[in-house]
Amino acid sequence: MSLWLSAIVFIPLLGSLLVLATPRSRQALVRGVAFTVMGIDFLVSLPLFWAFNSESAAFQFVEKASWIPSLGISYHMGLDGISLLLVLLTTFLGPIVVLGSSAVTKHLKAYFVSMLLLQTGMLGTFVALDLFLFYVFWEVMLIPMYFLIGIWGGDRRIYAALKFFIYTMVGSLLMLVGILWIYFNVNVPGVGHTFDYTLIMQHASFPVSAQLWLFAAFALAFAIKVPMFPFHTWLPDAHVQAPTAGSVILAGVLLKMGTYGYIRFAMPMFPDGVDYFKPLLLTLAVIGIVYGALVSIVQPDMKKLVAYSSVSHLGFVMLGLFALNEQAVSGALIQMINHGLSTGALFLLVGVVYDRRHTRMIAEYGGIAKVMPWYAVIFTIVTLSSIGMPGLNGFVGEFLILVGAYKASPVAAVIGATGVILAAIYMLWMLRRVFFGPITNKANESLTDLKPVEWASLLPLLVFIVWIGVHPNTFLSKFSASIETFLTQVVR
């Protein structure tokens, strides 16, 4: 049994001890240590991509050890096509968010410790194959994120952090009740009660009535995390208040926890629940697409605009998941990655001007392409990725989702496709007001273009934005077997 996954999950945790051991006065060193830890973690995880056997839908690199045997809790981890790319996305974003934290100076050690703990929590969530272990990681994530917003956030950070915490907690508790119910009702011959995901999937078949409320409990927890309309109102506040790196992680990885929860747990465990709630979830997904886009149009704050656009983009992901066919679900998965890259990049980009001007208000800018030409170029490319320009990553996801969704529900797909028009409106309108026209605000005349550290954080994202757009098969091929299995589990 290899310890590869454990290493990936816990390197950040161990690294946080290193950060703690670094003298507080040497800020550059603290940053360097954090960056190195994240970088090592990424390098350690990277070979997974080639080592992974994409022909197989089984969990790979599995680690299993009993943890609390009396309660049927095991330390069980594994990776399949669905979690592979999400793990790599998470470790890939790690060093990038350290670079994106150059404006943070307050309590720097505590800041990076939080970041690293968060990283461990997120990675653990993606690889856990024991419901209890999953729940532990799921909750562990919450605390460092709470601090990141609450300590290093903007003016209303306490409000936003609390809102984020309570919102997520309410959902999580319902899920916990569901997990406990499963534990007490599953009795595997020779094993007894268990939290083990693979055992549950093999042996348990829940009565329809139980599936309905179990699905509802899990689905609500995940819907809040996604966030689906109408549970999304924590997101704009959290994003606006969070520091740049917090927003990048929040959008890049944390939101994917919700959609991942659906595809890993809620849907395959409770197919009858999926069947029952599918119309409702498709409806909410489509409303989310259009609603998020419409509200984005009128946002005066760049970060809030990007936050609401996330509601729209994640609506696409949910539409794809519940369309339940190969194209749509593949699209949903690749769109999860795409959203992490594009929206992550957008938050970094907003951070660039925020660090210089300390405002995110669109009206404060105007004509800045003149003084920041490269910034304008990069912003435009990321915008195009975000609005689904073919040749870049966003299109592949949206196209697959909608092509598949049309087969499942033409009405949902057609309404969803209007999101493509609206996305062009809100993004290009922002672009026009921020970058074009004459410079109207004197304060912008001396803005400087991208610094090396900003380039370093953005370029890697651009590479994948283009790669996924031009040659998506590199990535699509990794999870096709897993999706086939997923569909046989869910579609009856």
Next chain:
Amino acid sequence: MDYAVWIILFPLIGVIVNGLIARKWPEKVVGWFASLMIMASFVVALMLTIQLAGMDPHHRAMEVKFFSWISVGQLNLDFAFLIDPLSAIMMLVVTGISSLIHIYSIGYMHGDSRFRVFFTYLNLFVFFMLILVLGNSYPIMFIGWEGVGLCSYLLIGFWWEDMQKATAGMKAFVVNRIGDFGMLVAMFLIFKHLGSLTFSEVYPAAAELWGHHVDAAPVIAITLMLLLGAAGKSAQFPLYVWLPDAMAGPTPVSALIHAATMVTAGVYMIARSSMLYMLAPTSMTVVALVGAFTAIFAATIGIKQFDIKKVLAYSTVSQLGYMVMATGVAAFGAGVFHLMTHAFFKALLFLGSGAVIHTMHGALHHVDDHHTDPQDIRNMGGLRKKIPVTYWTFLLATLAIAGIPGFSGFFSKDEILASTFAHGSYLPYALGLIAAVITAFYMFRLVYLTFHGDYKGPEGSEEGIHESPKVMTVPLMILAFLSIVGGYVGLPVVFGEHAHVLKGWLEPVFEPAYEAVHYHPHHPSIGMEWMLIATSVVAALAGIFVARNMYITKGLVAKSDKEQTGFGKVLWKKYYVDEIYAAGVIKPLIDGSKVLWQKFDAAFIDSILVIGTAKTVRWIGGGLRKVQTGVVGNYAVMLVVGVILVLAALLLR
């Protein structure tokens, strides 16, 4: 065949070199390098076409696969080209005209601070345009389709320091996105019903599925959605509104993208989808009517415009209407024919107008006049003596577009009108014929006001008007040559059975579509053909005569803006369509979104539901807190009450 990829690699190299490497290169090198890349691309196009011509006419198509792009379950999309007679015409037109316009731009953009960026965008445009016309499936076509839209956006807003220009770019993109929505939905439908998106699989499958009962609901839906896409890109009613505004871009861009190539993409796409359209006669009727209406609607607006480029813009919308109308009466070949001739003469008209604007700008600058509009034809007049090459080439193009026999536009436009008549579509024919009169009128109005009469610009500025440099005038002359001879590949049937070379060339592309529904293109009798030709000629001459009478004989000087009255004002205001969209679509969208955000999102969901829940919890918590008094006696009382209640419940059960 593998060398086919070079047709897009050359422009891509241009993009990379000029975009990233050529930062310190002098203007001339940048411009010529970009132009050479496109000329190389043109050579590849020629080689491919020659190779194609050497093949058996019935199997004249080759698919070149480069790599597998998206492959998920049943959906398998290759990045691959389809090279057949239709795409061959398109790639020749695209690379040929682009080469000329690149060269012209070296002169036109001279001295611009973003000269290098301009050529980068222009190369990028050619790259995407070639993917559009060469893609072997709808999604690959769509890569090009959106890509050229992006370049159009970037180039319309090229001088983005001017907010109006940046806005025009955005408008173009967003309106095109409405069309793209149609394209997307059409693709969803095609994939659902036919299980593929690759042309070579979709069309036979469609013929098999719907060949025996045409007008099935899905195929009508598909073709109408494709029409929506075409209406966006090819500026048809009601989505044409972006094209006149697109004139904010540099004039070579107007010539290349917004006249000769990109805007014809919709026509190309309909012609490519001829099979689907033949299977949906109802959609064909809609297509013919949309095209005919657009042709006459835009032509009428052209009468009252004073900006030299705006006249040409509405003229382009109108001419695109003719092409769309042609496809609507199953005369796909005629549509493509007019697409080609129009590319020649309209590119020439725009480049000519560019030469006029270029020199007017210089002349006004010369006398330090920054208020007079260098594009307003009311400030021009009498230019023909000062800039003879521009004048004569412009005039030749005008004769072509007006439909004077012997010039290219005559042959193609006449074929469209004759085919429409023979098809029995009399209403579109009538609209098209009236539009032909109006076309001749507004074009000669433009020529007379610009080049004839007396110079009306500010005093002294006349001295500053010069002919453009060779780098600009040589492309004009080449295009003028093409505007004349371009029509002789499509001589009408009165000159012999096989006089129409282009028709024979394109036949293998459209034949399967005709066969699928046993359609035989209608041919008018020789006598009728002569009658129709005569009618067209009279129409053109009538338009010219009226224009001559008004602007030369009577010397009616165009009125100033304030004097516009009655229907003339409605035309001058472009039927108030922009105003209607602003009040009827944009304002409700913005206001509605604000209500959603402030009233629904913030006030209802967040304040009432979320914060409300939190407050309720606190209120209950606050209530319960009072119970926890810490007085043991109270607890004892409650304990007793609880026990009694439980016992009562058990007993009463």
